[in-house]
Amino acid sequence: MVELPPGAAEIVADVERIAALPGDVRDRVPELLRVLHRLMPSGASMVHLLNPELREFQGLGGSGYSEVIVAYMGSSEHYREMELLGMDRDRPPMRVRDAPVPPGELRSWAEHLEPAGYREGIGLTLFSPDGRHLGLITLHTDDPAQPSDETRDFIGLLAPVMADAVDPMRSIATLSTIVADAEYGVVLTRGGNVLPLPGLPDHPLLRAEAPVLEVAAAGLREGRVHNSFLCPYPVPDDQGRHVRLTVLPCPVSAPAHLLAVVLISPAGDLRRLTRRELQILGLLVDGWSNQRIASQLVITQRTVAAHIEHILDKMDAPTRTLAAVRALRLGLYVPLPLTRIRR
Incomplete structure (x- = not known):
């Protein structure tokens, strides 16, 4: 004793x-x-x-x-x-x-x-x-x-x-409260590893070296302090479901090897945007031309133009540039690396 x-x-x-x-x-x-x-x-x-x-x-x-x-x-x-x-x-x-x-x-x-x-x-x-x-x-x-x-x-x-x-995980864990409906989460390290986030379970989409985490890290490198985007949910029947990913950088006071909190929540209101339209929005966010989009998606430029017309209507945007800006701000797009995710 x-x-x-x-x-x-x-x-x-x-x-x-x-x-x-x-x-x-x-x-x-x-x-x-x-x-x-x-x-x-x-x-x-x-x-x-x-x-x-x-x-x-x-x-x-x-x-x-x-x-x-x-x-x-x-x-x-x-x-x-x-x-x-x-x-x-x-x-x-x-x-x-x-x-x-x-x-x-x-x-x-x-x-x-x-x-x-x-x-x-x-x-x-x-x-x-x-x-x-x-x-x-x-x-x-x-x-x-x-x-x-x-x-x-x-x-x-x-x-x-x-x-x-x-x-240090205590203050990092409080970041998850910013996204009220977050259901899953991890802490991403600068080395590409993942650590448990206290209070939330992990998810197969958040495993180390998963495309979602590569997109999250890329957004931070590009200076997106608060980054949100969509990911097709990998279900066998391919019903067009999506989940929302939110990336929040760790506080500057956190240990240097901790990069960001990555959260999964329900997709929310998609403004009736289809899976294809969300993919094209992701390419618009990256500044792709109609010709390049058509080549990537193996569709005609006319089909691309029709999709963009529908996107502008649903995003209430007069130009593709404004639609891309709103998509980025609202997280209403699927980044290109996530268009091929499968179970």
């Missing part, structure tokens, strides 16, 4: 209060570190969020470390050290004197921390309840007697709440 240090109940209450605060993770981190300083007075501390695609850490809200130390702690070499120490797993906090490797054999300690005057420290891995490795918290001190066994073990008890406090 863990022995509680003096003021433990107040510290637990403060950590829980901080974890419950709304807003950006950057607002919670400094308060969290201040509470930890009450447990273990330290010369330096930092929250390190993990970029799993680059296997590097992003320092967040820390203080006391020199720029050189911060740069090293963010490097892939430091991540490899953490793997060597077992700090890439959900485990109890580890002090320098608890390390399975002599500190002198660790570059972070021998070349950076010890020469800077630190004599002890502690590292705490942070994992979400669903098993995501979020990163770690480090605290270093010039007192070789700190932290005590009691303090180390108590910090370990606080780990789940502190992980919740710094989980």
Whole structure:
């Protein structure tokens, strides 16, 4: 049983209060570190969020470390050290004197921390309840007697709440509330991978390397801050159903490897536009000529012209340019890469 240090109940209450605060993770981190300083007075501390695609850490809200130390702690070499120490797993906090490797054999300690005057420290891995490795918290001190066994073990008890406090997915998940009727969703990373979006299930259309995600990423590269478009729903009887995809970029404060939230919702009012007309609208959005559209869809230019006439009427637009602008704004089009989606 863990022995509680003096003021433990107040510290637990403060950590829980901080974890419950709304807003950006950057607002919670400094308060969290201040509470930890009450447990273990330290010369330096930092929250390190993990970029799993680059296997590097992003320092967040820390203080006391020199720029050189911060740069090293963010490097892939430091991540490899953490793997060597077992700090890439959900485990109890580890002090320098608890390390399975002599500190002198660790570059972070021998070349950076010890020469800077630190004599002890502690590292705490942070994992979400669903098993995501979020990163770690480090605290270093010039007192070789700190932290005590009691303090180390108590910090370990606080780990789940502190992980919740710094989980960047919390603020990202709130983006899904912008689309009130969203039924499915994922988080798209810059490496093309997908992560679960808390509160919503995933969908076969949102699997890694799916055409939908390629279109979503392309729209962000083109500067479309809020991008919405349609995708034919791949059903065997081909009834002409569509679903709506909405792409919302992650906040600038989110970890660098997180790109966007991609949501699926019902298509909504399609203004009586047919599947073919929605395809042609997608080509109009891309600026295609009638001749090029006819060649792509293997139909005559006369047929293309007839479809565009119907589109202009249904979009209440006097010109194809205005129809394309309204289609882009309302998300009433099917991008070309999605016209061939099959189950």
